[in-house]
Amino acid sequence: MALVAGVDSSTQSTKVVVCDAETGQIVREGRAAHPDGTEVHPDEWWRAFQEATADGLLEGVASIGVGGQQHGMVTLDEHDEVVRPALLWNDTRSAKAAEDLIAELGGPHEWATAVGLVPVASFTVTKLRWLAEHEPDLASRVATVMLPHDWLTWKLTGEVVTDRGDASGTGYYSAAQGVYREDLLTKAFGRVPRLPRVLAPDEPAGRTPDGVLVSAGTGDNMAAALGLGLGVGDVVVSIGTSGTVFGVAGEITPDDSGAVAGFADATGNFLPLVCTLNAARVLTATAGMLGVELSELDAMALSVKDAGGLEFVPYLDGERTPNLPDATGSLLNMRRDNMTPQNVARAAVEGMLGGLGAGLSALRAVGLEAQRILLIGGGARSAAVQAIAPEVFGVPVEVPAAAEYVALGAARQAAWAWTGQQPTW
Numbered sequence: 210m211a212l213v214a215g216v217d218s219s220t221q222s223t224k225v226v227v228c229d230a231e232t233g234q235i236v237r238e239g240r241a242a243h244p245d246g247t248e249v250h251p252d253e254w255w256r257a258f259q260e261a262t263a264d265g266l267l268e269g270v271a272s273i274g275v276g277g278q279q280h281g282m283v284t285l286d287e288h289d290e291v292v293r294p295a296l297l298w299n300d301t302r303s304a305k306a307a308e309d310l311i312a313e314l315g316g317p318h319e320w321a322t323a324v325g326l327v328p329v330a331s332f333t334v335t336k337l338r339w340l341a342e343h344e345p346d347l348a349s350r351v352a353t354v355m356l357p358h359d360w361l362t363w364k365l366t367g368e369v370v371t372d373r374g375d376a377s378g379t380g381y382y383s384a385a386q387g388v389y390r391e392d393l394l395t396k397a398f399g400r401v402p403r404l405p406r407v408l409a410p411d412e413p414a415g416r417t418p419d420g421v422l423v424s425a426g427t428g429d430n431m432a433a434a435l436g437l438g439l440g441v442g443d444v445v446v447s448i449g450t451s452g453t454v455f456g457v458a459g460e461i462t463p464d465d466s467g468a469v470a471g472f473a474d475a476t477g478n479f480l481p482l483v484c485t486l487n488a489a490r491v492l493t494a495t496a497g498m499l500g501v502e503l504s505e506l507d508a509m510a511l512s513v514k515d516a517g518g519l520e521f522v523p524y525l526d527g528e529r530t531p532n533l534p535d536a537t538g539s540l541l542n543m544r545r546d547n548m549t550p551q552n553v554a555r556a557a558v559e560g561m562l563g564g565l566g567a568g569l570s571a572l573r574a575v576g577l578e579a580q581r582i583l584l585i586g587g588g589a590r591s592a593a594v595q596a597i598a599p600e601v602f603g604v605p606v607e608v609p610a611a612a613e614y615v616a617l618g619a620a621r622q623a624a625w626a627w628t629g630q631q632p633t634w
């Protein structure tokens with residue numbers, strides 16, 4: 210049986226699936242945790258990849274693809290050594306750099322038109338400006354800039370390559386035109402370091418020393434879209450470390466408000482996407498505060514029909530959409546009669562989903578149709594999330610069989626690169 214593998218190197222962990230190349234059936238899986246924090250040395254992702262694939266997990270695999278958390282700034286010096294730990298998508302220290310870059314180009318509309326997004330701290334371009342301003346000695350050593358999935362692909366193949374999906378999240382790549390905007394990178398960083406070559410969706414990146422083919426890889430949300438085989442009218446809500454709401458569009462959908470990022474997908478289309486900083490970890494933090502397991506949090510939230518007037522503003526890690534990097538969370542409208550653990554549990558689920566509901570409205574405002582929601586990610590396993598989501602979104606919500614859709618999408622891309630045909634599974 211011919212095998213392909215897909216990797217999801219996301220914020221909290223690495224997951225690997227090995228599939229039958231013809232049917233897509235999963236035959237083996239592995240996983241390993243990443244360290245916590247918004248600044249992580251890329252070696253940790255390589256360690257996690259090796260741990261997740263230990264004991265022959267990749268034995269017999271002909272082709273492998275890597276999906277990775279978007280936007281993280283990986284910097285290499287002229288000897289290909291990592292210059293500093295990567296700043297991740299959820300690191301908000303470059304919020305001021307984002308504001309400055311917006312002003313310097315003439316406003317949000319100019320950015321949305323140039324690269325399909327309006328800078329916020331998450332995007333690579335703002336992290337590079339931060340580096341140039343705050344760590345000029347390190348900045349001067351930077352020879353190459355890449356993203357987390359590019360770095361893993363490079364570790365596997367030695368090739369400095371990326372795909373248009375992940376490149377579209379940098380803030381210096383125009384997916385609409387298929388070109389790097391070196392002028393914007395120069396504005397942010399003062400010069401243009403070596404950038405990964407952007408591969409076509411089915412173009413292989415290269416081979417591992419053992420001869421395994423490696424596909425282009427992509428960002429984790431693009432890989433999830435590929436894994437789900439998204440169609441028109443489908444909107445995905447992913448509840449992982451980030452909360453994302455996205456769908457496939459045939460054309461770029463610029464949004465001057467900055468709520469919707471006009472990313473590219475992994476097939477040649479676009480992937481308008483709204484991202485919040487506070488998703489599954491709102492539930493884990495609330496469960497921790499209440500001293501209960503996640504399953505008990507679900508039971509508590511479902512034991513009441515509403516939160517009794519409590520409103521949980523879930524900005525525990527600051528927020529990206531809306532752009533409030535320094536915000537904190539709040540529990541509002543407390544009264545002696547409504548301060549029960551059950552109401553707090555319910556308010557946490559409602560508050561977290563509320564941010565994603567606002568994301569759905571923002572997607573509709575740029576013209577994306579939403580006939581149904583597909584709910585995925587670790588947080589989609591929550592019974593309370595599954596039950597309350599239809600009320601919040603106002604459209605039918607389907608929960609596909611629990612699976613690692615990012616890793617599956619990466620495996621599907623690996624099969625595509627290997628056979629030259631998009632797999633039918």
Ligand SMILES: Nc1ncnc2c1ncn2[C@@H]1O[C@H](COP(=O)(O)OP(=O)(O)O)[C@@H](O)[C@H]1O
Pocket residue numbers: 219220221222448449450451489490492493503586587588589590591592
């Ligand atoms: N049953 C559950 N209820 C709520 N949250 C869950 C449940 N199972 C897993 N999670 C949470 O999902 C998150 C991991 O989701 P995942 O999509 O793998 O994240 P990421 O891709 O960002 O690493 C963790 O924060 C974990 O606590």
Ligand SMILES: O=C(CO)[C@@H](O)[C@H](O)COP(=O)(O)O
Pocket residue numbers: 219220221277278279280298331378428429430449450451452453482484
């Ligand atoms: O920044 C974004 C999307 O723009 C995030 O969605 C990251 O791609 C991280 O994803 P998860 O680890 O939460 O899956």
